[in-house]
Amino acid sequence: MTAIDLPSLTRFADLLGPKGFTTDPDAMAPWLKDWRGRYEGAAAALLSPADADQVAAVVRLAGALGIALVPQGGNTSMVGGATPPATGNAMILSLRRMNAIRSIAAEDGVVVAEAGVILAHLHDAVLEHGMRFPLTLGGKGSATVGGLVSTNAGGTQVLRFGTMRALTLGIEAVLPDGSRFDGLSPLKKDNRGYDLKHLLIGAEGTLGIITAASLKLVPAILDRAVGWIGVETPHQALALLRFMEARAADAQEGFEIVPADSLALVLKHIPGTRAPLQGTHPWHVLVEMVRSDARAEASGAVLEQILGDALTAGLCRDATIAASEAQAEAFWKLRDSLSEAERASGPAVQHDISVPVSGMPDFMISAARDVEARFVGTRASAFGHLGDGNVHFHVRAPEDAALDWAKTAGKAVSAYVHDLVVAAGGSISAEHGIGQMKLEENARLSDPARLMALSAIKAAFDPKGLMNPGKLVLPGGLAQESLATRAPAP
């Protein structure tokens, strides 16, 4: 990679003007580090183009000069996906200035938003039109549309509406050669060859820069009901989910599983929290039902009926429904505080993993048992999106562990967990992506066909390796070779 000289910097400065270009260390500092403080890099400049034309011009100029670009939205990656490399030879390409909502067509259920639109702002803007963008997650106050699409983000409402992939009707992007891909038109059916939209969704900015997206809207919510349920096992929780889906699949939005020990950590470490149910239960489930059709029954009545029937049918131990919106928020706070409570209780390693839904209860039990047997003193627990086959599988360090346990002994634990996931036909990254954090594990655990295909695609789109280098695909020999040149002899 070329060192970046002053004449080169000047060309970017001239292209973007003072609002779009800075090398000021103070202005750049917040964007050189990931929000959890795990990764830190350096950058020669922070570029903030005003529109897609400027993005294309930046990409062309960077290509000609051999300068790497690290696209960045809200900088809320869980895997170091938006942090520049340490070399300092890259530039950050912030999309945050491109924050226009270009159009909202409520009747068609489509919003066109630029890459820099913050998720919470998107929620507010479409609500004014009686509509809702149904994906939400913890970082909604910072996460941007471009980042959400580029990482195929998930969150807590995936059960009903799917991940960003299912909600992205079209995209506009700049490819690594600076050409513009205009795929914003929200076509329900389009079979004109390889699906570039699906290729760029989840590509983490390594194949191009998403500049805008057409996103699906649904009617706004009229009311919601949130319940807290005690269950015996993850198996019972899954049976309960199937029961509820058969009764009201189109109203069920949240189904989160929480083990007793994780709940205990929340109650211990997070001020102002209390258990929703009397007595103790081995596992807990948070459910949310939503109503958006005025002719339908209120969510509270529906949930009460279903949970009553579930109790009668022996599908849960106990259940309660939040009596107010404040109580509903309190239930969700228990769920949303799980990671924070765990951090307060000592070192741990986290794994964002998925297996087929039907296999998840067995996996949760057997993987926790195996990990605790193999790494004596550790405590494993899994919580999260049972209905999506996606849990956050966390392993806490033994009580006497050193503070840097996660970075030392914890590595072996993670490798072991990942091996179990692969053996169960699962994914070592269900929703957080690969970024830099999971690069080596993904390379270790993917079959050769997958790895070669990833490298071949990357090399075809970005042979100079200038788009978000060091993320998603390992650089090196494979990157410049095609699949067929590596074909084994027959």
Next chain:
Amino acid sequence: MTAIDLPSLTRFADLLGPKGFTTDPDAMAPWLKDWRGRYEGAAAALLSPADADQVAAVVRLAGALGIALVPQGGNTSMVGGATPPATGNAMILSLRRMNAIRSIAAEDGVVVAEAGVILAHLHDAVLEHGMRFPLTLGGKGSATVGGLVSTNAGGTQVLRFGTMRALTLGIEAVLPDGSRFDGLSPLKKDNRGYDLKHLLIGAEGTLGIITAASLKLVPAILDRAVGWIGVETPHQALALLRFMEARAADAQEGFEIVPADSLALVLKHIPGTRAPLQGTHPWHVLVEMVRSDARAEASGAVLEQILGDALTAGLCRDATIAASEAQAEAFWKLRDSLSEAERASGPAVQHDISVPVSGMPDFMISAARDVEARFVGTRASAFGHLGDGNVHFHVRAPEDAALDWAKTAGKAVSAYVHDLVVAAGGSISAEHGIGQMKLEENARLSDPARLMALSAIKAAFDPKGLMNPGKLVLPGGLAQESLATRAPAP
């Protein structure tokens, strides 16, 4: 491409045995021509591997010998996508022998079917488990799972369940280097880099051979109700669709629009057909409602209520509901006979196109008007999947036209229709794919970014151009170049 000598043929024969290899002209004849008789090619052999291991071995051997492979399922492509080139230097790789249903998990809603399973057999097999695979189309007695996935097939029930892309939970494939991609595990969330499943869906066998797929199942149907409705305009039809969706979106499976003149052709040319409604109407709509939950109201009652309300609200001119299953079939026969009736009435050119749903009524009116004004004596009409934004836009030749009009003067008509589609932000192939038929039009009408990306992907996966050559991507200079090597100067 190498000429294929006897020693090479012998290697394939030895690999596959007598059941898996033939050069017999009579055995090969049916597979050298597309079912509509528009394309005819030649092949050095017909290969019929018994399992995925044999497919991988065939791909490796063909790669080493430089022999092109043309994958084939039911040979029901609408665009010549499964017909071998005329050179005779390719082999047909039939997946029809791989027709096992590996597993049916009714509770999980997943079936794993090999590439050669015929769609109608799949329907029957899962019905025995109380389940339904919801995609269906005219060629269901021949079309195979591998072909359906490779072409991202659509059909008449896309409105509720989507195309094959939405129904394909996982795939198993052999990549052009002979490596095996095992992506059958039906994960709801998986962010391990570029989505290879979505890349191979709709790739028409040009990036590898799909050998099996995990497909989504839904509960079997308890009853259905089919209605026939007279409407004033496509705009009124769309308003009716929105009205019905707001009332019973999760029960509505079919919504097909038929213009008066197309219906008249059916009544004239197809024996035993009669109009469902008294009187004449400018446009007609066929709707189908379905019930699969025993607790829900019967479809007939739901549809009667909704259509009654629609009449009262002035959203249609007249409506009737089939009184029996036989009558329901008769309604569908009117819809399914549109192409046949049109063929009986003289030469025509067909276009499988899509635009955004909200823009379709305007497009149907204005495009027909423009075509008829520009090509005097032609008659344009559009029918089909209004709710998907996908119609089949057909233009019939002037009455005095020569029999080969479609291949001569009709070409200019098609180019003009495609121009109108692109101007409306649409796709010139909504559900049939590109194959060889639309290769040049797709190249003419795609923006440079899309074309370069398609070529780059093809070259990265299949640099020798051995996988289904001459389909989907134009061969030539672009194919060996990457995106970035073609970057314009900044």
